[in-house]
Amino acid sequence: MEGFRKFIKLGDERINVEEIVSYGIATDEDEDRYLYVMTKTCEDTFSYYEDDVDFDLEDKLSEMDRLLLI
Numbered sequence: 001m002e003g004f005r006k007f008i009k010l011g012d013e014r015i016n017v018e019e020i021v022s023y024g025i026a027t028d029e030d031e032d033r034y035l036y037v038m039t040k041t042c043e044d045t046f047s048y049y050e051d052d053v054d055f056d057l058e059d060k061l062s063e064m065d066r067l068l069l070i
Helices: 057-068
Strands: 007-010 013-016 020-027 033-039 046-049
Touching: 007 057, 013 033, 020 057, 033 057
Parallel strands: none
Antiparallel strands: 007 013, 020 033, 033 046
16 A cells, blocks of 8 residues: 555545645634645645534544644
8 A cells, every 4th residue: 555645535525645735724704713725736725614514623633633744
């Protein structure tokens, strides 16, 4: 399995972990919390609002930390 790419599933999307340059939890101007993911190959930031997804933002952030933090 060493040569395979690793992906993280967020909602209905799968994002290649090697392309992630930044991620975290933020709050917009309406005080709504969301998970954001920026990648090398996409001009837009992926945003996953707490009220619109079926996963817990903190759990997903922890999962990403385990995969990506050294």
